[in-house]
Amino acid sequence: MELPRYIKHLDTFVFAIAGYVAIYLFTKYSGVGISPDSIMYASTAESIYKYGNFTTFNGTPLTYFPVFYPAFLSAIFIFSDSAVAAAPVVNGLMFTALILLCGWLISKFRYPSRLYKWLMLAGILLSPALLEVYSYLWSETLFILLTVMFIWAFKRYQQKPGLQTLLIAGLTASLCCLTRYAGLAVVLTGGLLIILDNKLAVRTKLTHLITFSVAGISLLVINIIANSIATGLATGERKPSVTSFAQNLHHFGIVLCDWLGLTHEAHPYGAAIVIIILVGLIAVIIKNIVKQRLADYETLFAAFALIYSLFILIIASISRFEQLSSRLLSPAFIPMLIGCTACVPGTITSMAAKKGAWMVLPAIAIMLGFLYNILLIDLKRYDDEFEYGVPGYTDDDWNKSAFVQFLQTHKSIYEPGVPIYSDADEAVYFFTGMRARLVPHRYFKNDIVQFHRRKRFYLVWFKALAHPELIGLEDIKKFKKLKKLYELEDGAVYEYRE
Template identity: 25%
Template sequence: MAGDKKTKQGNKREAGYDTGNKRFKYIILLFIILLSASGFFLILYGGARYGPASTHDSVAYMYASESLVSGKGLVYFGYDSPFVQWPPLYPLVLSAVNLLINLLNGFLDCNLLHAAGYLNGLAFSLIIFFAGYWLLKGTGSPVISICGSIAVLASIPLTYVSRFVWSEPLFILLLLLFMINLDNYIYRLSLKALVGCIIFAALAFLTRYVGATLIITGCILLIARKGKLINKIVETLIFGFFSSLPAALWMTRNYLLINTLTGGRSPARDSFPDNFTSTFKQLASWFVPGHAESAFHLMLLLALLISVLTVIKNRLIRENPVEKEKAARQEMNGDLAYKIAIPLVFALVYISYLVVSASLVAFDSINDRLLSPAFVPFTMGVFFLLYSFMRAKNGDENGKIRAVLTKSLFIVFFLVWLTYPSSEIVASTLYVHEKGAGILASEWWANSAVIEYVKKIPGGIKIYSNFPDAIYIHTGKKAGYTPKKEGLDLYGLDRFKKIIENEGNAYIAWFDGNAPIDIYDIEELKEHFAMEEIEKLPGGMICKITGLRGFYNEYGE
């Protein structure tokens, strides 16, 4: 017993508890909480003047939540069709926020857009906290946990996506909680942890369809862990079935409604080599300036190689009785190899899934938004890997000296590296505070003459536009897209003609600039509808559809 007690005390010293008591751990946790709070206020400050940034996706989420609260179900913005393009969790969360706003209407001066900004700020702060908590719990090292938390706070992609009313912050938070529970399960084989894995993987899949990568990652690591094969197969099947069931039910609902699982998808515009190159170029921009991309790629390959070797080494140690006993005496605060493997396997699965998907179907070019879920896993894996080199073994005095030197060098290197992302974030935060975050939250949209005209259009009149989401954000009025040239019939010209035929006149609020190329513009609409120009404005024009073109007009006879 005395020997066990001595070993535990040694483990605590090895793990980094220099004071030898829990008070030190609570001080570190308090510091991590302060860093988390800093992240919350960083996001709020950026949107203090113009509100959180928004895009078409943002408006689709908010409109679906409002349609649900009004009793119409989840409806897709712009075409009044079933909401199928994304899973339902984020609109459901916004619906709950919307109900709370309505309930506290007399006490809160807040709309859904601004409330969503607070929600994403909260998600960002929780990501910082749980990242630091996992590092502290897994290593016991104040240096690793604090630096890891700061690295997440100074994350270029995370601060970017958290400024927008997007589902990514919620998805990344669920991903992080999934990885923590998976780590707990592999280490302790706790039923509670397995249930946690199932819940957070299922919720992530209900947030974004790419959440399937969590289930793939979980299945790979559950099968790969040490244990009896039959037990691993059973737990993998249980995990895979229950974590994918809610999303499977949602996609079944989509298919029954409009004969598609995840909405209409067009063929890819970019090739696999193009997507592969742009992915690594984007990843490099998070960590190093543009002129140092080659160095980043070399460091990335080196980190992956060392990670694989570390996992193999720990696997061999477990299979060697002598080394196994030695490792038990030098306990590593859980299986460090899996702490490295879990986030890095996910990052590899996610990036591979993204590159392949982008090469098969068309969606936004691979950018900070799409890649952002890979940042936290990649960062966690690297910090766990660094700890494996920085830790000192019990009774090894030379090792302790090396550990001190390694930590000192790491801190210097970390502070030098931190100047790049922190300067980028400070500059971008000041810019979005003064000018808006761009897209729909900017001075240009707020001062648009077309927007001002739309505000004066009487209620009850149908409005269509090439940017109906901007109208919705800046006027609160519902607007729709002009018909799409290809895709599902729900969004096409024939359905639009029926709407005009049944409901009569409609306004077209058209903005100059880069309109979506897949919708009918003013000149193309004139071939099918009787239209008159109401007013030419700076930055756009207002037209009115008075009906369908007659047969003779349509064919020029």
């Protein structure tokens, strides 16, 4: 007798509720973590709600990121005065939805196993990468959920390959692109799976491929055209990468070692671990194609993990952005975890029928060891943040900063009309609501020239920050005779008057 649906998925609900509690605990002390990107998102969301435009805190249109995540955040203002204040609840609900969706999809695998589902959901719930992402106001929170929704939507298309299901999958992929530019990996994944589908006639395959691709990039193309009209830049000002493919592969490997709970001694072998996992994902996809299982959820997870990983590695070797980190790679965590382990239940079932049920024990032991390692990482992080806050502009280093309190209570020290520069323009806005300009990056030579031509400005300098890509205080003093107006232990305010 089949159990009722609400009983059948009760275990998934338990994990989902635990996910919400976990985000609540990590953000309980001082709220959600805030980084410079977070302030960009939150300020744009407020502009969307109040003024109907996509203007950031510095008065320029949002181009460096796509617009869907700030648009999503703007809906928060219907219920709250602050996206930052409401973010712990919103992130907790998104993490809950992510666990619910993953649990439901896992139960639809070719070889459904309740024990396997428990282990996978525990891995998602305890993942340091995901707990970090959902503790911050970052677009990855929405992007990861949308990528898993895409896998569900594309599976529906594969089951019933018609125009309606194809457009639903394409629209989902398009929302991924409109959330993060890396959503192009979702479109590439869908396109690859359509090409590999031997059940489609050649003409139908070509039609579906074109239709899906156009639908998948449609919203992003509109966003890029709007950016180009507004600023002349399609995706913001970007520079060529300064890291090679081999270096990015090494950085990727370090992230994987951290995900697996390995010690620093494993970091030199990180690149080899990445290669082994990517080759394994390719083998899984080829095996499922041979066995005509292209439409299985297991194949979809493996395909996205492979395409997203390769996409990030290649883009990081072409375009300059921050070093590959757990945050940037976090959308690959769930697909990689499932893609590398989905074959285990079927293999164990087959082997157990021949050699006995004890064959399941080694696989369980390995997974339990992995869960134990990442649980220790989570507990250490929680211990660090329980009375300190999530690292960023809401932690105690900032909340209890004398310089920040000074800036908040001395907004009248600046003469109107005189520009304010800072090494953390987003911090000035976040804590005071005032607009400042970021000092130039070292590699934007024209910006440095324009800055040196300034005849008068204020400079708000945070001493604790270290931005090697920005010109430093000493660099400025070589060309400008700064007058120190106020100085505290962690910052100072200067004025330059020619």
